[in-house]
Amino acid sequence: xxxxxxxxxxxxxxxxxxxxxxxQIYESNSEEKEVVIAGIVGNGxxxxxxxxxxxxxxxxxKVTLCEVVIDKKNPLLPVTTSLSVEHYMNKxxxxxxxxxxxxxxxxxxxxxxxxxxxxxxxxxxLVNRNHKKYPVKADFKGISLSTSIKEHVQVAFTGTEAIAYxx
Numbered sequence: 001x002x003x004x005x006x007x008x009x010x011x012x013x014x015x016x017x018x019x020x021x022x023x024q025i026y027e028s029n030s031e032e033k034e035v036v037i038a039g040i041v042g043n044g045x046x047x048x049x050x051x052x053x054x055x056x057x058x059x060x061x062k063v064t065l066c067e068v069v070i071d072k073k074n075p076l077l078p079v080t081t082s083l084s085v086e087h088y089m090n091k092x093x094x095x096x097x098x099x100x101x102x103x104x105x106x107x108x109x110x111x112x113x114x115x116x117x118x119x120x121x122x123x124x125x126l127v128n129r130n131h132k133k134y135p136v137k138a139d140f141k142g143i144s145l146s147t148s149i150k151e152h153v154q155v156a157f158t159g160t161e162a163i164a165y166x167x
Contacts, residue, residue, distance in 0.1 A: 021051055095113065
């Protein structure tokens with residue numbers, strides 16, 4: 001059971017953040033016909049599906065979902081995607097993860113997409129913790145949170161519900 005005082009974002013607040021991020025993505029891609037939303041395996045992909053759903057509701061953009069598979073314990077292993085390179089080449093792409101901690105996962109995801117010519121490349125996270133060890137930033141973020149290095153932010157996506165909390 002999660003204590004009320006450890007909750008960072010409630011389900012309603014997360015849904016507001018998702019809607020705001022979707023509008024920001026639409027604004028930065030309003031001249032485009034299609035945008036690729038690439039979610040990092042696990043919660044990043046769950047978060048990207050929610051963004052893609054709202055983006056489809058609020059815009060005329062064709063939204064293509066892509067799952068990015070990164071071994072978080074060994075990020076030097078090759079990164080793979082659920083789409084072939086041809087599906088996102090020369091298109092705007094947004095790389096999505098739930099929490100930006102040290103930046104390790106995001107930087108290895110970015111490295112993968114740097115080998116592909118893209119029209120535009122942005123990143124989106126629900127929670128930005130400000131403990132980066134790599135020069136990576138979130139272009140779209142739900143909330144920036146200064147925490148101690150010992151604290152952990154966890155996001156739980158279960159069906160239609162989501163919650164972010166501090167551990």
